[in-house]
Amino acid sequence: MIRVALEVLAVAALAYFAALNGIYLVFTIIAWRGLTSHRRQRRYAAVDEAFASPLTPGISVVLPAYNEAAGIVDSVRSLLALRYPAHEVVVVNDGSRDATLERLRTAFDLVPIRKALRDELQTAPVRGVFASRVERGLIVVDKENGGKADALNCGLNASRHEYICAVDADAMLEEDALIRVAQPVLDDPELVAASGGIVRIANGCTVDHGRVVDVALPRSSLARLQVVEYFRAFLVGRMGWSRLDALLIVSGAFGLFNRELVEEVGGWSSRTVGEDIELVIALHDHLRRRGERYRIDFVPDPVCWTECPEDLRALASQRRRWQRGLGESLWRHRRMTANPRYGFLGLVAIPYFIVFEFVGPLMQVLGYPIVLAAFLTGAVSLAFVGAFLAMAVLLGILLSVSALGLEELSFRRYTRARDTATLFVYAVLENLGYRQLNDFWKLQAFAELLRRKGEWGEMRRRGLGLQSPPS
Amino acid sequence: MVEFLTSCAVVLAGLGGVAAAVLGLRRLTLARAEQRRLDAEARLIPAALELLDGMEPVGEVSEQDVDVFAALLGRFGRLVRGVESERIAEFFEHHGWVDYELGRLNSRRPWRRATAAFALGDMGSSRAIPALIQRLQDSEPDVRAAVARSLGRLGATDAVESVVGGFASGRLPGSVAGQALLSIGSSAVRGLRVLNEAEDPAARAFAVELIGLLGDASDEDVLVECLRDTSAEVRANAARALGRVGAEGATLELAERLDDGVVLVRAAAAAALAAVGDHRVVARLVELAQQDEFESARAAAEAAAQLDPEGVKRASSAAGSAVHLNEAADLLELYA
Numbered sequence: 001m002i003r004v005a006l007e008v009l010a011v012a013a014l015a016y017f018a019a020l021n022g023i024y025l026v027f028t029i030i031a032w033r034g035l036t037s038h039r040r041q042r043r044y045a046a047v048d049e050a051f052a053s054p055l056t057p058g059i060s061v062v063l064p065a066y067n068e069a070a071g072i073v074d075s076v077r078s079l080l081a082l083r084y085p086a087h088e089v090v091v092v093n094d095g096s097r098d099a100t101l102e103r104l105r106t107a108f109d110l111v112p113i114r115k116a117l118r119d120e121l122q123t124a125p126v127r128g129v130f131a132s133r134v135e136r137g138l139i140v141v142d143k144e145n146g147g148k149a150d151a152l153n154c155g156l157n158a159s160r161h162e163y164i165c166a167v168d169a170d171a172m173l174e175e176d177a178l179i180r181v182a183q184p185v186l187d188d189p190e191l192v193a194a195s196g197g198i199v200r201i202a203n204g205c206t207v208d209h210g211r212v213v214d215v216a217l218p219r220s221s222l223a224r225l226q227v228v229e230y231f232r233a234f235l236v237g238r239m240g241w242s243r244l245d246a247l248l249i250v251s252g253a254f255g256l257f258n259r260e261l262v263e264e265v266g267g268w269s270s271r272t273v274g275e276d277i278e279l280v281i282a283l284h285d286h287l288r289r290r291g292e293r294y295r296i297d298f299v300p301d302p303v304c305w306t307e308c309p310e311d312l313r314a315l316a317s318q319r320r321r322w323q324r325g326l327g328e329s330l331w332r333h334r335r336m337t338a339n340p341r342y343g344f345l346g347l348v349a350i351p352y353f354i355v356f357e358f359v360g361p362l363m364q365v366l367g368y369p370i371v372l373a374a375f376l377t378g379a380v381s382l383a384f385v386g387a388f389l390a391m392a393v394l395l396g397i398l399l400s401v402s403a404l405g406l407e408e409l410s411f412r413r414y415t416r417a418r419d420t421a422t423l424f425v426y427a428v429l430e431n432l433g434y435r436q437l438n439d440f441w442k443l444q445a446f447a448e449l450l451r452r453k454g455e456w457g458e459m460r461r462r463g464l465g466l467q468s469p470p471s
Numbered sequence: 472m473v474e475f476l477t478s479c480a481v482v483l484a485g486l487g488g489v490a491a492a493v494l495g496l497r498r499l500t501l502a503r504a505e506q507r508r509l510d511a512e513a514r515l516i517p518a519a520l521e522l523l524d525g526m527e528p529v530g531e532v533s534e535q536d537v538d539v540f541a542a543l544l545g546r547f548g549r550l551v552r553g554v555e556s557e558r559i560a561e562f563f564e565h566h567g568w569v570d571y572e573l574g575r576l577n578s579r580r581p582w583r584r585a586t587a588a589f590a591l592g593d594m595g596s597s598r599a600i601p602a603l604i605q606r607l608q609d610s611e612p613d614v615r616a617a618v619a620r621s622l623g624r625l626g627a628t629d630a631v632e633s634v635v636g637g638f639a640s641g642r643l644p645g646s647v648a649g650q651a652l653l654s655i656g657s658s659a660v661r662g663l664r665v666l667n668e669a670e671d672p673a674a675r676a677f678a679v680e681l682i683g684l685l686g687d688a689s690d691e692d693v694l695v696e697c698l699r700d701t702s703a704e705v706r707a708n709a710a711r712a713l714g715r716v717g718a719e720g721a722t723l724e725l726a727e728r729l730d731d732g733v734v735l736v737r738a739a740a741a742a743a744l745a746a747v748g749d750h751r752v753v754a755r756l757v758e759l760a761q762q763d764e765f766e767s768a769r770a771a772a773e774a775a776a777q778l779d780p781e782g783v784k785r786a787s788s789a790a791g792s793a794v795h796l797n798e799a800a801d802l803l804e805l806y807a
Binding site: 041043111190395421 | 497
């Protein structure tokens with residue numbers, strides 16, 4: 001009886017991995033086509049015209065900051081220096097307990113003003129608003145702590161433009177990032193509800209005044225693994241879903257939204273730790289129910305550089321939080337699941353996220369011991385174990401290497417051949433422990449969801465402004 | 472089945488290995504080509520500048536450098552107008568590039584047609600205009616957008632009707648058509664007036680916005696008429712447009728719009744009155760800043776601050792003053 005059960009489970013595990021990697025393979029092909037098409041479109045993107053045009057809509061860049069003293073000044077400088085014809089930067093100090101506000105005050109010569117704030121979205125009380133004597137495009141809102149979503153909503157209340165670009169406080173946008181992420185909006189403002197750019201890892205890069213001036217690999221192995229992982233997540237996952245008009249995530253680190261629509265769905269939700277995915281699913285839900293044509297796009301070339309965790313504890317906490325956010329949003333919008341009214345999104349994208357991204361880790365963690373136990377009890381053959389490993393590991397390696405290949409074919413941001421060679425090694429290593437560890441953390445998130453754990457956890461930021469390459 | 476899956480995985484992994492090796496070789500080749508291109512570009516910049524200045528380039532452009540030189544001139548083409556643009560066009564005509572790109576405009580691949588359309592705009596040759604106008608009917612939105620952009624760059628007044636028609640029929644998004652018409656310049660205004668009669672309020676709003684950006688005081692009557700449009704968006708755009716063209720004769724009508732039922736129109740009217748410089752409405756603006764909804768109250772406070780800075784500072788120092796006036800007064804102090 002146990003042997004039969006193990007055999008069935010082992011076959012299910014094999015089928016699961018075959019299906020999962022098969023889907024990833026299809027996505028890699030879709031993403032490859034998308035990136036090729038995007039690379040060609042870049043040749044005739046009228047970026048200069050958009051920059052000079054009075055028709056280009058204004059953007060308020062909203063930067064929620066909680067205990068970000070280490071890098072806040074450089075981040076704000078990089079945002080103020082963005083190449084965009086009409087943008088303002090709204091920093092929301094979310095009750096920081098460190099010197100975030102003081103550093104801003106000193107660096108930008110802030111003075112208090114009596115600013116009128118909208119009351120469309122309820123937030124924690126605002127303690128004061130500051131304007132800069134030296135930078136007219138900068139507003140700093142000081143408020144009581146209410147979490148990231150609350151700070152974003154407060155930033156939205158304080159902003160004046162029709163589009164909101166949400167950016168993490170540790171993020172550094174490249175000079176053209178704003179105009180490039182806005183390209184879908186510039187091409188068709190009536191249709192585009194939101195767009196997001198690519199997030200890349202800044203650890204190891206040389207940063208000068210909030211700008212990445214030399215792209216290099218991090219020294220930490222854990223960060224290098226995340227570099228490969230981000231390629232997969234953005235160049236394959238986001239690109240693929242965007243091509244299928246079913247993008248569920250616009251990264252919280254860098255996303256552009258139509259302000260009116262954000263207000264209509266009630267802003268960023270403070271009731272989930274995944275406010276970014278929640279907002280995008282809420283927008284889909286809202287617009288599909290209204291029966292409107294719309295698009296939510298991923299644009300692969302505007303880059304947002306961000307610091308990733310370099311210790312296991314912080315990484316585990318981040319991944320558990322992401323998984324909890326996914327679970328909460330899928331549950332909250334469960335009416336969309338397998339609902340033909342939501343088209344491809346309801347029938348394919350959301351079920352995929354439930355089966356492979358949310359419940360999947362259970363199978364991915366249990367698959368290995370099940371197959372091992374089945375083999376030891378004689379329920380499956382050695383050939384079966386070989387097939388399982390080929391599906392679970394070998395194909396995984398192929399997919400990681402393919403993601404790196406997509407980066408090579410398209411952007412080649414790591415210009416040193418040695419860095420690329422190193423990344424190929426890490427693309428292999430990623431499948432030999434790291435992915436499984438990630439699945440384990442995701443599994444832990446289940447337990448946390450059951451316990452209704454809602455806090456964010458903290459990542460100690462070192463700040464990237466002083467990092468230099470080894471001499 | 473198991474054997475089949477194993478074989479598939481092994482074959483795919485093998486292919487992955489081969490692909491990795493190919494990518495490695497590609498990286499080396501591209502790096503060398505890029506270095507060659509950068510070297511050539513650095514060498515050719517003086518010759519390109521000489522050409523723009525109307526001189527015969529001192530250094531001869533070799534056969535292998537001609538592609539790099541053309542790309543360089545194409546980029547310069549986006550930055551210059553007038554006689555320099557004509558010199559660039561002459562170069563491209565002389566070397567057969569214009570004909571080459573005109574040929575590619577009929578390619579079966581949409582991205583090639585779009586790239587050719589874009590390049591023709593950079594080349595600056597007006598000979599491309601008829602073919603580009605015809606391409607506004609292309610089935611691909613990307614191609615149509617690149618064509619519209621290039622017609623704008625070429626200042627193709629003959630294309631106004633087609634671009635306006637492209638927008639009206641939904642074949643060109645407003646942002647793309649608008650930018651093209653802005654690049655063509657004030658001669659587009661006559662074509663835009665046709666849209667004022669359109670049934671679709673979005674088309675009328677688009678036309679009014681562009682007339683505001685391209686027109687002058689002589690368009691005042693048309694715009695004043697639009698202040699009475701049934702669409703709030705048209706009325707708001709008309710108010711903004713009157714502000715932009717400095718329509719001093721329309722202040723009465725603009726002041727009436729301060730009582731419009733739609734907040735967007737009231738805000739636009741307030742900003743327009745400040746732009747025109749009508750001091751008679753300051754009291755009404757202050758009143759709006761104190762009582763109205765957020766957007767129009769803010770616009771009214773900003774307009775009042777522009778027209779009567781001292782008055783706004785005084786009003787904000789009074790007890791119980793409105794938040795928008797306080798903000799406007801603080802910003803006046805800050806950026807005085």
